[in-house]
Amino acid sequence: MxxxxxxxxxxxxxxxxxxxxxxxxxxxxxxxxxxxKPDLFITAELFESRLRFLRNNGFNILPLDIALSQLRAGTLxxxxxxxxFDDGYVDFHRIAHPLLRIxxxxxxxxxxxxxxxxxxxxxxxxAAYMLWMSPQFSGPLQTLPSxxxxxxxxxxQRRRVSTAVGxxxxxxxxxxxxxxxxxxxxxxxxLGFDLATLHQRRLMHLMSPDEIGCVxxxxxxxxxxxxxxxxxxxxxxxxxxxxxxxxxxxxxxxRPAVHFCYPSGVHYPELLGWLRKLDIRSATTCESGLAAAxxxxxxxxxxxxxxxxxxxxxEAWANGALRAFPHRSAxxxxxxxxxxxxxxxx
Numbered sequence: 001m002x003x004x005x006x007x008x009x010x011x012x013x014x015x016x017x018x019x020x021x022x023x024x025x026x027x028x029x030x031x032x033x034x035x036x037k038p039d040l041f042i043t044a045e046l047f048e049s050r051l052r053f054l055r056n057n058g059f060n061i062l063p064l065d066i067a068l069s070q071l072r073a074g075t076l077x078x079x080x081x082x083x084x085f086d087d088g089y090v091d092f093h094r095i096a097h098p099l100l101r102i103x104x105x106x107x108x109x110x111x112x113x114x115x116x117x118x119x120x121x122x123x124x125x126x127a128a129y130m131l132w133m134s135p136q137f138s139g140p141l142q143t144l145p146s147x148x149x150x151x152x153x154x155x156x157q158r159r160r161v162s163t164a165v166g167x168x169x170x171x172x173x174x175x176x177x178x179x180x181x182x183x184x185x186x187x188x189x190x191l192g193f194d195l196a197t198l199h200q201r202r203l204m205h206l207m208s209p210d211e212i213g214c215v216x217x218x219x220x221x222x223x224x225x226x227x228x229x230x231x232x233x234x235x236x237x238x239x240x241x242x243x244x245x246x247x248x249x250x251x252x253x254x255r256p257a258v259h260f261c262y263p264s265g266v267h268y269p270e271l272l273g274w275l276r277k278l279d280i281r282s283a284t285t286c287e288s289g290l291a292a293a294x295x296x297x298x299x300x301x302x303x304x305x306x307x308x309x310x311x312x313x314x315e316a317w318a319n320g321a322l323r324a325f326p327h328r329s330a331x332x333x334x335x336x337x338x339x340x341x342x343x344x345x346x
Contacts, residue, residue, distance in 0.1 A: 002312060007319045011057075011079050016320030019290035020071045022064075022082045023050075024302040028095040030203060036132045038307035044095050046307060050314060051103040054081060059318060063106040064221055064259060068282050068300075071293050081318065083107040084284060084302065086225060086261055088116055090202045093211040097220065109215070110225035110261035110284075113248040114177075116212060121204040123180035127187055128166030129204060132158055134191040143187045144168070209252050216253040223259040224249065224280070231266045235274050242278050260298075262286070272298045290320060 001007060010016055025047070026040045027033060033041040054061060060077040062070070064084065070076045083100070085092050088111035100107050115122055131137075135158060138151045144165060152158045169180060188195035198204070207215070216222050227244035242260070249257040258281045265286030275283060275298055282297045289301030303317045316322055 001321060002315065007315055007321050010316075010321035011319035013320060016290075017076065017078050018074070019292050019320065020062075020067050020076060020080050020082060021290050021318060021320075022084055022284055022300060022302040024284070024286070024304040025083070025085045025096070026087060026306070027089045028091040030091050030094065030201065033129070033203065034307045036129055040306065042305065042307050044099065047096065048099050049311065050305065051099060051105060053311070053315060054105075054318065055103055057318075061103075061105045064108040064223070064282075068259075068291075068297065071291060072297075074293060079319070084261065085109045087112055087229070088206045088212065088222075088225070090205045090207050090211065093207050093215055097215050097218070100220075101218070106219060106221070108221040108223050108259065109212075110223050110259075111212065111245075111249060112206070112225040112227065112229040112263065113245050114228045116206040116209060117248070118177075119202075119205065119208065120177075120181060121184065121198060122206070123177070123184055124166040124168075124170035126184055126198070126204040127169050128162040130184075130188055130191055130193045130195070130198075131162035131165055134158075134193055137191050141190070143183065143190050209248075212249075213252050216255070221259075222249050222253050222255070222257065223261070224257050225261050226263050229263045231263055231271065233268065233270075235270070238271065238274050239278065242275070242280070259283070267299070272296070288322075290322070 025042065027042070028047055029041040029043050034043050057079075059079045059081050061081050061083060062077075064082045067076070067080055067082050070080070083105060085096065085107060088109050092109060096107070131152060135152050138153060140149050141147045146168075147161065147165065150157070150161050152161065169175075169183070175183070185195060187193075212222060224242060224245050226241040227248070228241060230241060232238060232241070246257045258279060260275060260280045260283040262283060262285055267283075267285065272283075280298065282300060284300045284302050286304060287301045288303060290303075291300045295301070303322075305314060
């Protein structure tokens with residue numbers, strides 16, 4: 001299709017002109033994180049290749065708020081694109097933002113604020129990373145006895161155990177954040193993992209309030225992702241999550257926080273009404289597609305880009321020739337009632 005010129009034709013079509021591609025990213029690898037979780041971390045080189053392609057091929061990268069207003073009004077410029085980043089990892093400040101400045105590309109960071117206020121690694125994802133990086137370990141896992149005897153020498157077993165442990169730590173809301181940090185230390189000791197170096201490198205850390213303020217002053221849009229990276233099935237708790245998130249973001253940036261991204265793509269019908277009561281203007285999902293004016297603004301699709309997306313597949317989605325390319329999404333949203341949310345939960 002690309003060789004036949006169909007990508008270019010799709011990009012110039014009326015169908016593509018009337019739609020907005022919202023690109024979704026998570027982390028940019030500071031070291032080797034992309035080798036561990038390629039559907040969450042992308043290398044700086046690959047991310048820059050995406051920016052270079054968009055710039056060299058006449059795509060219009062727009063601020064999210066402006067793009068959504070133009071989408072509703074039917075006044076989008078051709079081949080419109082938005083860049084969004086979930087969670088607010090420190091690598092955005094260190095790697096993504098400098099590249100965005102070079103390419104003069106606006107971006108939105110959907111920030112979860114609990115761990116941005118603490119210079120601590122996110123427990124679940126850190127535990128999963130430590131297990132993945134410990135292929136020498138075999139034996140009973142004393143720190144987490146419910147997991148019993150494990151053998152991390154096999155790639156498949158290491159991936160299975162690390163994912164299960166990460167989900168377990170995230171889902172367990174009976175443990176306080178302080179206890180989870182103690183658990184990380186004990187797990188690191190058992191695995192022989194250098195947790196001090198992880199702290200020093202700030203792997204699995206979010207941006208600090210100072211770093212958020214820095215990128216915000218330089219034009220980055222900071223928006224809502226819940227305070228604790230959690231969408232409970234309770235209106236009172238949802239309201240708490242959004243208001244605490246909004247209060248902290250607006251205190252740092254001095255600008256309104258009215259756009260939302262569902263943590264881990266989790267949403268359910270009642271949630272939309274609760275968000276409207278909180279004056280949320282838009283909400284992005286982890287479901288693949290280009291946004292149209294007829295879409296519910298609280299159910300906007302995105303294209304989640306990551307290390308497993310080939311350049312050809314990326315170009316197909318950017319141009320709107322996507323229907324021939326079923327997307328390997330980074331997320332499969334949990335079923336209703338599931339608590340599993342594998343990112344920044346405290």
